[in-house]
Amino acid sequence: MPLEDASAEFHDFFERHYVELARLAHLLTGDSDAADDLAADAFVALWHRWDRVQRADRPLAYARGVVSNMARNSIRRAVRERRRVALFWTRSTDRAEDPDVAAVVDVRAALGRLPFRKRACVVLRHAFDLSEKDTALALGISVGTVKSQTSKGLAELERILGRRATEELVGRRS
Template identity: 35%
Template sequence: MRADQEREYTEYVAGRLPRLHRTAYMLCGDAHRADDIVQATLTALYVNWKRVAAADNVDAYVQSILVRRYLDERRLRWSRVRLGGVPAHAVSTAAAEHGIVERDALVTALRALPKGQRAVIVLRYFDDLSVEATAEVLGCSAGNVKSQCSRGLAALRDALNPAHVGTTQGSRDGS
């Protein structure tokens, strides 16, 4: 890579790294795996920087790489192995005092979503992408994004508000 291209790459990555890490974390729910996903994304980005830099929407291109790396990682058996002695859902009392319970509940609920719904929710609501931009990143139709988003939000609502589950099911049963 030429020096000017390497400088452009470095500037781009420096400006986007926190957002990329946040997106990866919201997708996988694990800071260490998020680091791995971001590293794989940045490696692919570096190798293809000349092509990426020529793209109309570099951010969408990079987000596509990130989501594909996440989805590829989820297909591997080792991705289901959790290291460490603390269960993912455990929250300390001190953490509860600092308002982390809500974040932990959201991450746990996101983790329970199917990978497609999770990707759509993260891109739409945490990365603030439009339906069209999300469809472009995921390589699917806008209608697919809308339906995955609707299902994902309903599942999150049910997971985060157990009282909502009873009222929703009661209205479906005609009660």
């Protein structure tokens, strides 16, 4: 395919999906500025592999996987950096969690408390309304793992936010 055709297709893909992928990055990282950067970096990576993206059965799922992997790596880098800083910090940086935060914690803060995989499964399944199969494809994990991680993530959210708030968040499912 000529470069100008590929460029036009990529531009169209970008226009259709940038907002969604930036939103996914924001929900996974909890940081809107980092999410915009992450989404932009993901599109750079997608452009470099555009021939592979075009051949994918589900290009958007492929793109979601790129964003999810980049978000996971970003979170890991931040955690490693915090640990390095803590090693050189003379005062204790540990903060006690207030066990009664459920009434105060908003949804993003509650999602931020979930481990990455649980958070990603809950976000993709409920905020993006993806099927278990599409979620598994986006994250590169099995459907069974999506089911268990989503269930465990929702249980943790229920513990943090309360049953009523969690049901409102994800909607009542039969």
